[in-house]
Amino acid sequence: MHYEIGAQPPSAQNVLFSAQAAAQLAPRARTVLIIEDDPLNRKLFRDLLRAKGYEAHAAPDGPSGLELCRQLGPDLVLLDVQLPGLGGIEVARAISAHDAPPLMMAISAFAGEAEAARLRDAGCVDCLSKPVAIADFLTRIDGALMGAA
Numbered sequence: 206m207h208y209e210i211g212a213q214p215p216s217a218q219n220v221l222f223s224a225q226a227a228a229q230l231a232p233r234a235r236t237v238l239i240i241e242d243d244p245l246n247r248k249l250f251r252d253l254l255r256a257k258g259y260e261a262h263a264a265p266d267g268p269s270g271l272e273l274c275r276q277l278g279p280d281l282v283l284l285d286v287q288l289p290g291l292g293g294i295e296v297a298r299a300i301s302a303h304d305a306p307p308l309m310m311a312i313s314a315f316a317g318e319a320e321a322a323r324l325r326d327a328g329c330v331d332c333l334s335k336p337v338a339i340a341d342f343l344t345r346i347d348g349a350l351m352g353a354a
């Protein structure tokens with residue numbers, strides 16, 4: 206008989222365990238503010254983050270997002286770039302000017318090199334492309350917050 210130790214395929218349970226391990230590694234960095242005008246994306250991001258144990262809040266536009274950011278003092282802001290009125294890059298610049306600004310991660314449907322550079326200049330640590338792959342989304346948020354914890 207031949208056994209390969211440690212060669213089990215990834216299972217839903219293994220994924221869940223690693224999510225719990227990640228949650229325990231970053232006990233302080235848990236509050237995420239989502240600023241996203243699309244109601245379905247807003248709900249999807251919030252539900253995914255809550256299911257993973259984050260305290261997730263959401264705002265539908267830049268001005269209300271900036272206000273909520275001041276009130277909550279989140280660890281991370283997840284920022285849609287294509288927002289009506291006050292756009293995501295302007296929102297990022299405004300948040301960067303806060304005292305002790307949170308980490309910011311942008312989500313964009315047009316995340317080319319030039320836009321990614323503008324977002325970095327505005328203070329974003331990462332830029333995710335839409336449509337968002339769920340596993341990648343959660344991994345990169347965990348990664349950003351673990352770096353900050």
Ligand code: MN
Binds near residue numbers: 241243285286287288
């Ligand atoms: Mn949008």
